Amino acid sequence: xxxIWNVAILDPLLNGLIALSQVLYKNFGLAIIVLTIAxxxxxxxxxxxxxxxxxxxxxxxxxxxxxxxKYARDQKKLQQEMMRLYKEAGINPLxxxxxxxxxxxxxxxxxxxxxxxxxxxxENLLALSQHLYQWDMVGxxxxxxxxxxxxxxxxxxxxxxxxxxxxxxMWVQQKMVTAPATDPRQQQMSSMTTLMMPMMFAFxxxxxxxxxxxxxxxxxxVGIIIQYITGGGWGYFKFPSLRPQPQAAPAAPQKSAQETKxxxxxxxxxxx
Amino acid sequence: MMxxxxxxxxxxxxxxxxxxxxxxxxxxxxGGGGCSGTQAQGWSGFAAYQKDICFGSMEGRVIxxxxxxxxxxxxxxxxxxxxxxxxxxxxxxxCGALCTPSASAAGQGIYGTPxxxxxxxxxxxxxGKIYALNASRGVVRWIYPREALxxxxxxxxxxxxxxxxxxxxxxxxxxxxxxxxxxxYKWEYQTSNKIWITPTLDNGILYLGNYGGExxxxxxxxxxxxxxxxxPSAVASSIAVDGDVxxxxxxxxxLHAVDKATGQEKWKYQGGNWFWAKPVVKDGKIxxxxxxxxxxxxxxxxxxxxxxxxxxxxxxxPAIAGTAIYLVGDKGMLYKVDIQSGAEITRTPVGYTVFxxxxxxxxxxxxxxxxxxxxxxxxxxxxxxxxxxxxxx
Numbered sequence: 001x002x003x004i005w006n007v008a009i010l011d012p013l014l015n016g017l018i019a020l021s022q023v024l025y026k027n028f029g030l031a032i033i034v035l036t037i038a039x040x041x042x043x044x045x046x047x048x049x050x051x052x053x054x055x056x057x058x059x060x061x062x063x064x065x066x067x068x069x070k071y072a073r074d075q076k077k078l079q080q081e082m083m084r085l086y087k088e089a090g091i092n093p094l095x096x097x098x099x100x101x102x103x104x105x106x107x108x109x110x111x112x113x114x115x116x117x118x119x120x121x122x123e124n125l126l127a128l129s130q131h132l133y134q135w136d137m138v139g140x141x142x143x144x145x146x147x148x149x150x151x152x153x154x155x156x157x158x159x160x161x162x163x164x165x166x167x168x169x170m171w172v173q174q175k176m177v178t179a180p181a182t183d184p185r186q187q188q189m190s191s192m193t194t195l196m197m198p199m200m201f202a203f204x205x206x207x208x209x210x211x212x213x214x215x216x217x218x219x220x221x222v223g224i225i226i227q228y229i230t231g232g233g234w235g236y237f238k239f240p241s242l243r244p245q246p247q248a249a250p251a252a253p254q255k256s257a258q259e260t261k262x263x264x265x266x267x268x269x270x271x272x
Numbered sequence: 273m274m275x276x277x278x279x280x281x282x283x284x285x286x287x288x289x290x291x292x293x294x295x296x297x298x299x300x301x302x303g304g305g306g307c308s309g310t311q312a313q314g315w316s317g318f319a320a321y322q323k324d325i326c327f328g329s330m331e332g333r334v335i336x337x338x339x340x341x342x343x344x345x346x347x348x349x350x351x352x353x354x355x356x357x358x359x360x361x362x363x364x365x366x367c368g369a370l371c372t373p374s375a376s377a378a379g380q381g382i383y384g385t386p387x388x389x390x391x392x393x394x395x396x397x398x399x400g401k402i403y404a405l406n407a408s409r410g411v412v413r414w415i416y417p418r419e420a421l422x423x424x425x426x427x428x429x430x431x432x433x434x435x436x437x438x439x440x441x442x443x444x445x446x447x448x449x450x451x452x453x454x455x456x457y458k459w460e461y462q463t464s465n466k467i468w469i470t471p472t473l474d475n476g477i478l479y480l481g482n483y484g485g486e487x488x489x490x491x492x493x494x495x496x497x498x499x500x501x502x503x504p505s506a507v508a509s510s511i512a513v514d515g516d517v518x519x520x521x522x523x524x525x526x527l528h529a530v531d532k533a534t535g536q537e538k539w540k541y542q543g544g545n546w547f548w549a550k551p552v553v554k555d556g557k558i559x560x561x562x563x564x565x566x567x568x569x570x571x572x573x574x575x576x577x578x579x580x581x582x583x584x585x586x587x588x589x590p591a592i593a594g595t596a597i598y599l600v601g602d603k604g605m606l607y608k609v610d611i612q613s614g615a616e617i618t619r620t621p622v623g624y625t626v627f628x629x630x631x632x633x634x635x636x637x638x639x640x641x642x643x644x645x646x647x648x649x650x651x652x653x654x655x656x657x658x659x660x661x662x663x664x665x
Contacts, residue, residue, distance in 0.1 A: 121312040122383060122428050122468060126587060126602075126627070129546050129563045139524030140505045143483050 006131065009105055014113040015133045021117075022141040029148025032114060032211055033218050039110060040222040043103055047223075048230050050103075054177065055231075056091050107219075114211050117144055120154035146211070153211035160206075162213040167202030169220035174198065176227050176235035312398045312426070314381025317588075317629035318638055319388050321407040324352055325631060328382025328395050329662035330644055332358040334405060336393075339636070339648060342658045354410030355664060358382075358397060384430030384470065385629060387438070389452050396427035396440050404455055414455035424448060429470035429510065432478075434492060439478055441467035447480060449495060459495035463488065469510040470550070472518075474532075479518055481507025487520070487535055501535035503528060508546045510589075514553035517572065519560070521547020527560050529574060539574035549589040552597070554611070559597055561586035567599055569614055578614035582607055593632040598651070600626045600639055608651050620654045622647040 013035075021031035040047075063085060071078035086092070119125040125143060132138050146153040157163065174194040205213040227235060316328035324336040334356040341350040349355060381398040388394075393407040400423030402416040417424060425444030432439050437458060438450045443466040449458040465484030472479040477498060481487040483506040489498040505524035512519045516532045527547045529538040544564030551560040557577065558570045563585040569577040584603035591598045596617060599607040604624045608617040625642040632638075635652040646660040 122315075123311075123313065123627075125468075126548070126563075129548070130585065132545075134525060134544070136504075136524055139522075142523040143506055 005109075009109045010112055010116075011131050011133070013106075013109045014116055014131050015135065015138055017110075017113050018117055018132070018141050018144065019135065019137045021144055022137045026141065026145045027148065028117070028144040028146060028153055028211070029151070029214060032153075032214050036110065036215050036218045037222055039106060040219060040226065043106065044226060044230075046103055047226055051177065051227065051230055053091065056089065060085065060089055060091065110215065111212070114215055115209065118146060118154040118209055118211050119143060120209060148211075148214070151210045151214070153214065154209050156207050157205065157210040157213060162210055162217065163202040163205040165217045166205045166213055166220070167198040169217055169224065170198040170201055171195070172237055173220050173223045173227065175237040176224065176231065178236055312381040313642075314383045314398060315588075315627035316382045316395075316640060317385035317430075318631035318640070319386040319393065320631075320633075321388050321393060322352070325633075325638060326386050326388070326393055326407070327628075327640055327646070328384070328386060328397070329640075330381060330642075331662060331664075332382065332397065332399075333662065333664070334358070334382070334386065334393070334395050334403065334410065335662060335664075336407070336410060337646065337660060339633075339638075342648065342660055345658070348660070348664070352408065356403070356405050356410040356412065358399075358401075358403065383428045384440075387431040387433050389433050389435050392452070394431045394433070394438055394452075396429075396431050398426045398428070400424045400426055400442065402427070402431065402438070402440065402450065402455065404452075416450055416455045416457070418455075425466075428468035432471050432473045434473060434476075437492065439471045439473060439492065441469065441471055441480055441482075443468065445482060447471060447478065447490060447495065449492070461490055461495040461497070465506070469507060472511045472513055474513040479511045479513065479532075481511060481520055481522075483507070485522070487511075487518075487530065489532075489535065499533075499535045501530070503537075508548050510550035512551040512553050512558070514556075514558070514572075519551040519553065519558055521549075521551070521560065521562075525562075525564075527551065527558075527568070527570070529558075529572075541568070541570060541574045541576070543568060545585070548587055552590055552592055554592050557611075559590055559592070559611075561588070561590050561599060563587065565601065567597070567609065567614070569611075580607070580609050580614045580616065587627045588629045591630050591632045591637075593634075598630050598632050598637055600628075600630050602627060604641060606630065606637055606639065606649055606651065618651055618654055620649050620651060620656070622649060622656060 017031055017035050020035055021028040024030040024034065064082060067078060067081050067085065071081060116124065116128050116131060119128045151157055171194065174197065178190055178194050201216060313330040314328060318325040318327045321336065324338050326334065326336045328334050336352065336354050338351045338353050341353060382395055383398065384396045386393050386395045388407055391407050392413060393405050395403045404413040405411060406413055425442040427440060427442050429441055433452055436452055438452050439447065441447045445463045445466050447461045450456065451458060463482045463486055465482040467480060467482045469481060473492060476492050478490045478492050485503045485506050486500060487503055487507060488500040490496065491498055503522055505522040507520055508523050509521035513532065517538060518530050518532050519527065521527050523546055525543050525545055526540040527543060528540045530536060531538060543562040544566065546563045547560050548563050549561040551558050556572050560568045560570065562568060565582045565585050567580040567586060567590065569579065571577055582599060582601045583605055584601035586599055587602045588600050592611065595611050596608050597611050599609060602625055604622045604626050606620045606622060610617055622639060622641055626639045627642065628640040630637050630639050635650055637649045637651055638646060640646050644662045646662065648657045650657050
């Protein structure tokens with residue numbers, strides 16, 4: 001299994017990355033940026049399909065919640081009704097998952113390629129020898145030049161700059177695709193998730209090689225651009241307003257959630 | 273309040289699960305060794321001091337073993353044995369904002385084989401320190417750099433000595449010379465890239481190569497460069513000297529033969545992978561172990577005489593004793609091969625990955641394996657006579 005993974009996915013990507021760095025004047029940082037952009041561009045059709053499926057699923061949420069309330073005590077009926085709803089809307093409930101599943105091995109391979117190519121320790125360098133093709137271009141690039149914009153790509157960034165960039169770009173990307181939930185509990189959970197993930201990745205950036213953090217930042221930025229173009233703007237992300245916000249009444253969150261739900265149902269009826 | 277807490281926990285758990293799925297990708301799917309790569313653990317070989325063999329362990333200890341005491345299964349330390357524990361206080365080579373020295377990703381590894389001069393044993397560490405220890409008791413005589421938090425950068429090669437001075441190279445691209453008795457600084461020479469190989473000293477000249485593909489000769493007494501040439505790829509192996517020729521491997525899978533006086537290339541020979549181990553030269557024949565799992569025997573014109581195919585990559589430098597050459601495959605197989613014909617005489621498994629150089633004493637071969645055990649192998653009988661764990665609980 002490991003051999004198939006290495007031969008079919010990891011090794012071609014790894015050698016491609018190293019050869020690319022040789023072409024780009026032995027600049028491995030630039031190679032990471034170019035390859036990340038290239039891979040993300042190649043995967044645009046899949047990203048687009050995933051976005052569309054997720055969007056359709058989100059639009060169906062109010063109706064699904066209604067069904068869940070209605071058939072709370074009859075799980076079998078609930079399942080049947082949900083499937084009927086999906087069928088009517090022409091949605092495959094796993095439709096937003098499979099593009100993600102196809103992309104995952106490529107991301108993982110890219111991820112591993114960067115770590116292995118950087119070969120921070122002598123043990124890593126030895127391990128790398130068993131993955132390389134007998135190309136002069138690859139042999140002459142090893143060991144890679146790890147200097148890039150003042151960073152040592154095989155070592156963690158001693159400043160907080162990369163960690164902040166990773167966290168911020170990931171947060172913006174997640175905010176763009178995460179629809180505000182109608183249920184306040186769900187809302188709280190999703191905002192917690194959109195906050196926790198960037199925070200944890202930012203935290204990991206402090207101890208991971210900065211080459212990997214560079215890949216995260218570039219991947220996030222490209223993701224934001226793709227999302228901006230395919231989703232027609234900033235999506236659900238709202239820039240913080242500089243104007244003072246009017247103070248909300250004590251019951252406002254619950255009321256506004258109900259209002260949002262009513263408005264959503266109204267708009268659904270109009271659409272129907 | 274409880275509801276908020278529940279939501280908080282649920283949100284956190286979701287984030288953690290998502291993150292774990294992502295991070296799993298760089299764990300061990302390809303044996304790559306995790307998101308930050310494999311820790312630097314080291315692969316020290318052995319140096320002899322009287323009846324003991326000394327090595328640097330993967331846990332950052334210098335250990336003197338008495339083979340007879342180990343063979344008699346005595347409790348360690350017995351007779352002349354000792355252990356010196358290196359306290360990690362240098363910042364190491366790969367430590368981020370979150371790293372503390374003790375938890376450094378740099379590890380505590382010792383890669384170089386210790387050097388012995390008189391009653392002192394010298395060890396260089398990956399955390400960038402040189403330790404001089406009393407070879408009979410394992411007591412520290414001096415440490416360089418003197419300040420606890422100072423480091424010369426990760427040292428991967430071994431130390432060489434002319435009895436008065438020590439020479440070593442570092443990941444910071446510098447070659448250093450220290451006084452062997454006192455550890456006082458003598459000179460340093462800055463190169464353009466990191467050096468992970470052992471300098472070779474021959475007739476007052478040091479020969480080295482770095483990861484920028486520079487090969488150079490320095491005067492050992494002053495550090496003054498004698499010559500400097502550029503090769504197409506980074507230098508992978510330490511340099512062997514024989515007569516007027518230097519031999520070394522590069523990362524483009526070539527073994528190079530260059531003129532000792534000028535650095536001009538005489539010939540090169542291509543293997544199937546890197547010549548990582550230092551070539552060994554005897555009686556006008558070059559024996560080069562390669563990561564393509566082959567040992568190549570070449571004549572001084574670069575013609576292949578024979579090649580021996582092992583079961584796994586040959587990482588460590590072979591040892592010649594009598595009419596045999598001893599090899600270790602990185603999967604832990606020891607081979608004894610006839611030096612004239614390349615025919616296998618015998619093989620013995622130690623059962624675990626070995627990167628360290630074998631040390632041969634008669635029929636006994638000692639290797640330090642990645643399971644942290646020293647194996648004493650009787651090659652005549654094909655058995656592991658004893659093993660010793662460097663964990664030292």
